[in-house]
Amino acid sequence: xxxxxxxxxxxxxxxxxxxxxxxxxxxxxxxxxxxxxxxxxxxxxxxxxxxxxxxxxxxxxxxxxxxxxxxxxxxxxxxxxxxxxxxxxxxxxxxxxxxxxxxxxxxxxxxxxxxxxxxxxxxxxxxxxxxxxxxxxxxxxxxxxxxxxxxxxxxxxxxxxxxxxxxxxxxxxxxxxxxxxxxxxxxxxxxxxxxxxxxxxxxxxxxxxxxxxxxxxxxxxxxxxxxxxxxxxxxxx
Amino acid sequence: xxxxxxxxxxxxxxxxxxxxxxxxxxxxxxxxxxxxxxxxxxxxxxxxxxxxxxxxxxxxxxxxxxxxxxxxxxxxxxxxxxxxxxxxxxxxxxxxxxxxxxxxxxxxxxxxxxxxxxxxxxxxxxxxxxxxxxxxxxxxxxxxxxxxxxxxxxxxxxxxxxxxxxxxxxxxxxxxxxxxxxxxxxxxxxxxxxxxxxxxxxxxxxxxxxxxxxxxxxxxxxxxxxxxxxxxxxxxxxxxxxxxxxxxxxxxxxxxxxxxxxxxxxxxxxxxxxxxxxxxxxxxxxxxxxxxxxxxxxxxxxxxxxxxxxxxxxxxxxxxxxxxxxxxxxxxxxxxxxxxxxxxxxxxxxxxxxxxxxxxxxxxxxxxxxxxxxxxxxxxxxxxxxxxxxxxxx
Numbered sequence: 001x002x003x004x005x006x007x008x009x010x011x012x013x014x015x016x017x018x019x020x021x022x023x024x025x026x027x028x029x030x031x032x033x034x035x036x037x038x039x040x041x042x043x044x045x046x047x048x049x050x051x052x053x054x055x056x057x058x059x060x061x062x063x064x065x066x067x068x069x070x071x072x073x074x075x076x077x078x079x080x081x082x083x084x085x086x087x088x089x090x091x092x093x094x095x096x097x098x099x100x101x102x103x104x105x106x107x108x109x110x111x112x113x114x115x116x117x118x119x120x121x122x123x124x125x126x127x128x129x130x131x132x133x134x135x136x137x138x139x140x141x142x143x144x145x146x147x148x149x150x151x152x153x154x155x156x157x158x159x160x161x162x163x164x165x166x167x168x169x170x171x172x173x174x175x176x177x178x179x180x181x182x183x184x185x186x187x188x189x190x191x192x193x194x195x196x197x198x199x200x201x202x203x204x205x206x207x208x209x210x211x212x213x214x215x216x217x218x219x220x221x222x223x224x225x226x227x228x229x230x231x232x233x234x235x236x237x
Numbered sequence: 238x239x240x241x242x243x244x245x246x247x248x249x250x251x252x253x254x255x256x257x258x259x260x261x262x263x264x265x266x267x268x269x270x271x272x273x274x275x276x277x278x279x280x281x282x283x284x285x286x287x288x289x290x291x292x293x294x295x296x297x298x299x300x301x302x303x304x305x306x307x308x309x310x311x312x313x314x315x316x317x318x319x320x321x322x323x324x325x326x327x328x329x330x331x332x333x334x335x336x337x338x339x340x341x342x343x344x345x346x347x348x349x350x351x352x353x354x355x356x357x358x359x360x361x362x363x364x365x366x367x368x369x370x371x372x373x374x375x376x377x378x379x380x381x382x383x384x385x386x387x388x389x390x391x392x393x394x395x396x397x398x399x400x401x402x403x404x405x406x407x408x409x410x411x412x413x414x415x416x417x418x419x420x421x422x423x424x425x426x427x428x429x430x431x432x433x434x435x436x437x438x439x440x441x442x443x444x445x446x447x448x449x450x451x452x453x454x455x456x457x458x459x460x461x462x463x464x465x466x467x468x469x470x471x472x473x474x475x476x477x478x479x480x481x482x483x484x485x486x487x488x489x490x491x492x493x494x495x496x497x498x499x500x501x502x503x504x505x506x507x508x509x510x511x512x513x514x515x516x517x518x519x520x521x522x523x524x525x526x527x528x529x530x531x532x533x534x535x536x537x538x539x540x541x542x543x544x545x546x547x548x549x550x551x552x553x554x555x556x557x558x559x560x561x562x563x564x565x566x567x568x569x570x571x572x573x574x575x576x577x578x579x580x581x582x583x584x585x586x587x588x589x590x591x592x593x594x595x596x597x598x599x600x601x602x603x604x605x606x607x608x609x610x611x612x613x614x615x616x617x618x619x620x621x622x623x624x625x626x627x628x629x630x631x
Contacts, residue, residue: 016427044512053273055280057543058469061383077541102426112620
């Protein structure tokens with residue numbers, strides 16, 4: 001270790017129907033370690049009952065999204081140094097606007113179903129995704145698309161907080177990315193719980209760890225929806 | 238007759254693939270995983286879909302398994318794969334000395350390769366070290382680890398398999414003769430102890446397989462957990478997997494994914510498998526070795542650093558020379574404990590084949606004659622994965 005800090009992790013706990021509370025763990029850490037490293041050590045050495053989600057540890061899978069000191073973070077790439085100081089606190093909560101399974105893990109089932117129903121493409125050409133859909137490249141190189149479906153944008157969204165019916169930033173961005181606005185997708189996104197519900201707070205883009213820029217994509221989706229309506233009004237196909 | 242009940246311990250790549258294959262062949266399947274999906278070795282892979290070329294010289298059995306399964310996975314689960322191929326790059330005379338053996342090895346293992354001039358290689362991958370001497374194209378790819386597992390889990394779900402996360406096996410239920418009849422586990426999300434009986438239990442706990450098998454008595458599994466470090470950098474500096482043309486060694490691979498690249502890896506032996514620290518000197522080594530292949534890494538920010546522990550099979554040799562193939566143990570044969578099968582070793586790329594061989598053995602033990610079909614049927618969308626019903630929350 002190059003440097004040692006003493007920090008206190010305050011972890012949200014929830015088991016079944018029992019009342020929720022926070023547990024405190026005093027930890028010695030290297031400030032250049034990632035927040036998730038500390039959580040994993042709490043599980044490995046202090047409390048085996050801790051439930052949290054994680055998989056790839058390098059920001060490709062989106063499993064370890066949590067709220068860290070009030071802000072949505074992908075904990076595997078969030079250096080401890082960036083969220084606290086020596087002697088400070090790291091308060092970790094599960095993401096907002098999702099049902100909590102236990103402690104820090106949430107259930108993403110409904111979110112995944114929505115990503116599926118708007119036709120978000122998990123693998124696309126490199127040029128297409130790098131340009132956020134502006135270039136329809138003939139590139140034969142493919143890559144996994146930017147959205148890692150971590151849910152951080154939905155957790156940070158002030159409108160998602162008001163109603164679970166709102167599709168939320170990642171899903172609307174997914175519809176923009178797929179570009180296939182067929183009648184089923186239109187019914188979802190061109191509606192009160194779709195693109196028009198967004199209040200352009202841009203919190204989603206602020207917390208996105210993966211270059212998606214969902215707020216821009218929602219605005220772009222609105223442009224496409226308006227263009228469609230105008231064309232329809234004038235009978236243009 | 239009721240469907241036989243199978244329990245799979247572990248929801249890493251092997252566990253979810255076994256669950257899917259068991260369900261496909263008509264069994265009632267329950268998966269118990271102590272954490273979330275792929276929280277151990279499987280999640281923490283750099284995501285290389287092996288062409289097999291890495292093993293074509295030293296471990297041809299693994300190389301052939303890799304290329305065959307690589308082609309199958311591309312077909313059944315393209316939703317999680319960047320199928321762009323890879324390069325093996327020579328930078329010095331020592332690398333060039335490996336060239337002949339590499340060409341011969343790939344031919345022996347039916348891995349199709351193509352030698353490129355330095356100019357051709359640089360036109361494909363402009364960030365490669367311009368001093369490269371030669372390069373070979375190979376059919377590598379990369380995959381998203383969580384979604385690869387979710388896809389198999391979703392296909393298992395669709396056939397009725399139940400996947401219980403955060404459920405840690407505490408003990409086996411044994412009959413009077415010491416045979417396994419079920420498991421006792423702790424549901425960590427509700428803090429309750431639960432039991433399930435089973436006709437067969439499949440231990441797919443990877444590096445932890447020895448610990449799990451130990452609940453059934455004095456069972457010795459030849460697994461040598463062999464961790465390695467991986468370091469992710471914040472730019473996609475190559476479109477294809479970049480390998481060093483040489484004997485397998487530290488920092489010999491760069492894997493692109495989304496907008497980043499990951500450099501791997503090292504190879505040492507570990508004692509505590511539940512937490513393996515990331516060592517600074519190994520991170521520095523990845524940086525230096527990575528810069529040899531792609532010098533622009535020097536000007537790129539680190540995005541993450543992590544450790545994963547390979548569950549290699551112990552054949553009495555050390556580290557890199559351990560075989561990458563897998564083995565299925567019927568504990569009736571090896572330890573006179575019936576009702577328990579362990580599958581371990583292998584690679585992410587060979588997960589489907591590992592499941593096929595394991596379920597062949599399970600079917601044989603249960604007297605079922607159903608062929609494996611997983612190589613032909615497309616995998617469901619990973620987004621169809623769901624938790625077991627009694628774990629759903631309001």
